[in-house]
Every structure is written in structure tokens, then in C-alpha cells.
Amino acid sequence: MKDENIAYFCDKIIKTLYSCVMANVIKIKKGLDINLKGKASDVLLTGKESDSYAIIPDSYDGIVPKVIAKVGDSVKAGTVLMIDKNRPEIKFVSPVSGEVTAINRGEKRKVLSIVVKPDAEPGYVEFGKKSLSSLKTEEIKEAILEAGIWPFIKQRPYDIVASPSETPRDIFVSTYYSAPLAPNFDFIVQGQEADFQTGLDALSKLTSGKVYVGIKKNSSLKVNGVETVEVEGPHPAGNVGVLINHTKPVNKGETVWTINPDDVIIIGRLFNKGIADFSRLVVITGSETTERGYIKTIAGCTIKSLIEGKILEGTAHFRIISGNVLTGHKVGKEDYLYAYDNQITVIPEGDDVNEFVGWAMPGFSKYSMSHTYLTWLFGKNKEYVIDARIRGGKRAMIMSNEYDSVFPMNILPEYLLKAIIAFDIDKMENLGVYEVAPEDFALCEFVDTSKIEIQKIVRNGLNLLYKEMN
């Protein structure tokens, strides 16, 4: 009897110590901070008025768009434009009030974008202010679905828009944007702390488990009622996948949800104000910009409205990216901001550069994680302008340990990737395919000597696996 007591107390003490010391701090060593030129400081800029807004089905993974709106319809912010064919409860709404002016289709009538021309005065669909404490789980779900905010919630496995019919084991939010030139959430959340908190409260009612919030070390962010985890280290430390893997990894049969903190604020506004207010701060970054900082805009705005007058004039060879340089989408000035993005990066395209025997040169200005070019001489504080060239031919996997060194999860990236390429479902499951998203492999793709399109392979693999399993 006595022995059992001692054992019980010892166990208790160890568990308490463990939770104090270990559970809430994640220190990442593997990874890479690419020190790019063109960082934005924490200032607000004024953008141009966006003359149209659009929702782009390609922004979202795992949905089949079914257009509800017709050209000429007059809509408000919160009016349904499109639904998911397979899960019709998932709605995509207009971010602004105005008139539907175009439904652009591509090959095989694929929906490319639904464009809304905004009214002079903003108008919102009224969903009604709601107090979370009186709402049941189903009612909260219903409210988020109704307001068209649901597509911001993603799920793992598969990294697709979450299924409302499921109850996730846990929900994960990472407020640490660690990608190159990424925005600073501490700045974004200023003045919106209450909405952020309300959003988190709503999320905690959607899961049977906990809401985990990853917070950058030394951040001033304060939140209540959720499990906070301090995160430290180079990119991809801030990726939500790393947060999941280091707190409670996804096992086969389990589902977790993830959502960007910016979009948690939008959920918060829904309950605090009763409207679908999709306004957000977008950070303008990159070496080819002249003015850098944050612009307040609304999701789905034109790229032009964000960057006009802020790009170096006279250079035709630049690339505008909606998102960051690792995971973003290439866009033109006439295109629209992708749904999940809160960043614009402008870098040189590089297609006009002809480098003579570059592979044999000392390479004083060539960025490489390895020490194969002499750029290491300049230390870590040197900022680099890196253009969009691939800088090499595609090869079979030759080097080992490249992926591992930027993949801070208990997963063997090379073997998982090979399993995905071979589409061996058993192996994929065994090696952790349910825990990953393409973005987790972004740095692997960056450092890869063999220039393999890793994120594309992972995305296609996840899509195929989803089809196979459902």
C-alpha cells in the first residue's frame, strides 16, 4: 500500500515537472532563415482603392466549386457566391457588397474566379451579434458556415478545407509567421485583441480537445483559455505542422484542424459584430518594392491596389507573389490576393540573367545553405536578393540529409516523399503522411540540389490519397 502511494506521488511529481519544463516550449534547431532583402517595418501604408474583388476557388484545397451567384446579382458582404459540391454546407461568400460582374472560367469550364465590383458604401449581411457562452457547438459551427468563414479552417490529414461534420481532436493556431519576410502577428493583432480572443473562444467550443496556440518567443501576445506554446527557432518553426508534431502529432484515424491567426480574428468579428468582415492587413515585402509596410484591405482585393506605386519602376523582369517566397502563388497585377494570404512579395524574375559558368565561380553573392559558395564569408546578417531562377537541372535524389536538416519533425522526409511518389499507401501512412502539408516541405524544396518539385508532389499525393480514402 505504502509503496503504491510513493509510486503514485513520484509519478505525479514527474508529470508536473514535465509539464512545467517541457510541454509548453518548443525549441527548433533544424531549419533555415533565408535572410532576404526587402523586410517590412511595422508601419501602416495606404493602398489604392480596389476596383474589384474576387474569390478564387484555386485558393482552397479539397473542394469542388459550384457557383451559386449569377452575373449581375447584387450582393452584400456575406452573400453566398459559391458552395462546395461535395459538402454543400461549406459556403464561400462575397467579401464586399456590390455587383457580380464576371464568373471567369478556364479549360473544361473550370471556375477561375468570381468577381464582384464593390459599391461605394459597404453593406453587410446581418448575422446578429452572439454571445458565445450561450451557444452550443452546433450553433457556432452553423454561424461560421453561414457567414462563409468556414473555408479558413483547414484539417489534417490532407491539408484541405475542414469537414464540418467531424469533431477535431484538437485545433492548432500558430501566431508565429516564420517564413521569409513574413508579417509580424503582434503588429497585425494590435487593436483586434478582443476579436482574436473571441475567435479562439469560439474555436475551443468546436473541439473535444484543446486549442493550441503557438506564440513566438518574446512575443507580447496574451490569450486566455487556450493552451499556449512558446516557439523558438528558424523557419519552419512557425509552421502549424511543426507545432502539431511537437505537441500532439496526428495519428491515423485522428483529425485536427488548423487556422491562421488572422482568420481567427475574422471569426471573432462575426460573433462580436454580427457581420462577415473580411478586412485584413497585408504586408508588402520584397527587394523590388520601394515602400514596405502593412496595408489594410479586404480579402480578395486586386494585386494592383496593393502594390501600385510601390514597385521599382523600369524593371519589367519581376515576379509578384501572393504569399511568401516559399509557399505563395505567382500573380500578375490584374490578379487577386489568394484567400489565405496576408503577404505580397516582389522579387526579380531572373529570366534575363545569363550567368557564365556560374557553377564553377566562387559565388560571393550566391545564397546557399551549404558552404559550397563563398557567401558564408559574409556571415548571417547579409541580406540577399534571390531571383526566381531554379539554378540547376532536375536530377534524381543524390544528396542525403538535405531535407532532414530543414525538417524539424519526427518524420523522415525523404522516405515519405519516395512513398508518395510511388503512391504506396501503407508506407505513406506508416511514415506520417497524415501529419504533413505541402508547406512543411517548402524548405526541403528550396535547399534541394536535385531541384525536385516537392510541394507539388506532396499536394498531388495528398489529393490522390483523399480521393482513395473517401
Added chain:
Amino acid sequence: MKALRNYLNKIKPNFEEGGKLSMFRSVFDGFETFLFVSNNTSKSGVHIHDSIDSKRIMTVVIIALIPALLFGMYNTGYQHNLAIGVDPGFCMTFLFGFLAVLPKIIVSYVVGLGIEFIVAQWKKEEIQEGFLVSGMLIPMIVPIDTPLWMIAVATAFAVIFAKEVFGGTGYNIFNVALVTRAFLFFAYPAAMSGDQVFVRTTSTFGIGGGQIVDAFSGATPLGQIGIAGKEMIGSFHTVDVLGNPLTTWDTFLGLIPGSIAETSVLAILIGAAILIFTGVASWKTMMSCFIGGAFMAAIFNLAGTTVPMTVSPIDHLLLGGFAFGAVFMATDPVTSARTETGKYIYGFLIGVMAIVIRVLNPGYPEGMMLAILLMNVFAPLIDYYVVESNVKHRLKRAVK
């Protein structure tokens, strides 16, 4: 450079599908990417890429090989001078070695790259640069008196049967340079061992003719150890080509007979430092390889019933191709274990096997080549168990 670029742009259409010279498309591509870094920009995924590519990797390995190669050239001349008892000065010594080694390098590259070009054209692929390193390694690991035609035959065999039939660079199971060496060893044993092949005693391109001195014997230290009888335990010591005893320092510096570039551990370690610092080769494989070798040699020392068993761990690591194999061959990323844990096991077992073959098999005074080829076979198995442990860990977590 602009003129060259414009010229390339002008002649490029000839080489494209349907052009007059489309049969040389891969050759043109090869030269174009050789001269100018391709300015293709990313279409999917990441928008920026690390500057590293396989050409750069191969370039770094070649740079790392240069100290050993230059030393090998000098040593070729040096051993030759000892054999004929002259001292023509540093420059002539190096020139002799240079002229002796250069034809081997040319033959190896012409044969190997020729096959690569043909295969690339046939498979409509880009020319891959893997052979740039293999082609340099091959002349560095053969005895100086290996006939050129043998190198040509062996290189062709290795490139075709050890690499191209498996799918080309990145898919081969065995290290291509070592397959060349093994082919030579088993197809022409008389030309690859004994005391006649490791020191050139005749003239090269008319340079360095002379009479062999009486005291000369061209046996390598490992060769001497291999043939030493039991009665010599305790009194045995290795000697240079003139019969003077060798010190540990001599074997470290490398002015001793052996395959062309394997003798100087100092030059090899300079190469190792370059490879490790640039991140091109794994220090884990190298280190565990040396530890494995030393460990096995120490065990044999305890037994000590034959002369090879009594050779100290230090001597084992310094002599023959051990260091060269550990640094340049075992670390070949394609044929080595690919998991980090696997690299420790893989390297250690290479070290152990190399010494076991050296000590226990009188037919093979040098065991490094066979040890690495053997472990090339086992590398996937080692990785398999490392991967399985990751899988088990995941399954265990799910059950909890």
C-alpha cells in the same frame, strides 16, 4: 560573354526536336548548361532556390580531390626517382608524375563521358554530371602501371553495368569508381597487385629513363605485411622501395608506393576538411569508418597470431586505401546509407570489414574496396531498419 550567348541562341534551333542536328541535342544542352546557368524560373512550389546544384556538388568534390591528385602525381615521380636512383629536382619529378597520370585521366573521362553522352541522347535526357567525379576517382585509385586499355575497358564496364543499366546517376547501387577498380582487380589480377605495378620504373614520354638500383623493391607496405611469415612477429617492419624502415610520419605524408592518389593521408584529410566544411560529404560516415577500422585492428592486436594481426590501428588507418576510401568512396551519397543513424552503422561496418579482409585473407592485402562494395549492398538494409524504427515509433504513439 554576350556574343557567346547570342551565338548559342542562334544555333539553338538546329538542336531542337526536328532540327538538323537534333541527334546532338543532349550534347548541346550539356554544353549550354555548362557555359551558362540555366535561367529557367520556377513554375510551381517555392519561388526561390538555393544556388546549389549537382554541378556545384561535383565541382566541390573535384576540388577536394585535387590535393590528393597533385600529391599522387608528385609521388609517382618521387618513387620512380628512388627506383632509378636520380634526383632531377621538384619540377621534373612532378612533371614525370603528371605525364604518367594524365593519360589515365583522359582515357577515363573520354570513355565514361562518351558513354554518358550517348545514353543521355538515347534516353532524351539531360547529361548528368555524376561521372565528373567518378572519372576523376578512377585514375586516382589504380596502380601507376595499369595499361590504358584496361582502364578503358573497366570504365566502360562500370559505367554501363554499374550505373546506366540501373537508371543513371542517383540510381546506382555500387560506387562506379570502385566497380571499375574491382573489375580491374578480378579481370587482370597480375596487373593490379604484386610488387611490379605500383612504381613506374620505365621512362614516360621519353622522360626519366634509367637503370633500376639494386636495392629496389616495389612492394607496397600492405603487400609486405601480407606476405610476412609468422616467424617475423615482433621483428617485422614496413620498408620503403629502397629497404629503409618506414615511420608513422612517412605513411602519414605518403611518400610510399601505392595506388596513385591513396598514399598521402595528409592530402586526403585536406580534401576531407573541404568536403565536411562545404557540407557535401558526411562527417558521420568518415568518422565512424575510422573508428570501425581502429576498433577491429585493436581486436586483432589482442589476438596477434600473425603479422597482419599485429599491425597497430594507427598504421592500418594510414596505410593503403583506407583513408581515401573512407573520405571519398564511403561518403558517396548515392551508394551510402541515406539516413543519419544509418551512416554511423554503415561507416563503422566498412571500417570493420576492411580490416577483417586485410588481416584474415592473404589473397587481398587491401580490403577497403571490397568492404565498401559489400556495404553498398547492405546500405539499403541498414536504412530499412532505421526507417522501420521511425515507423514503429509512430505506431506505438497511435496505440497509446
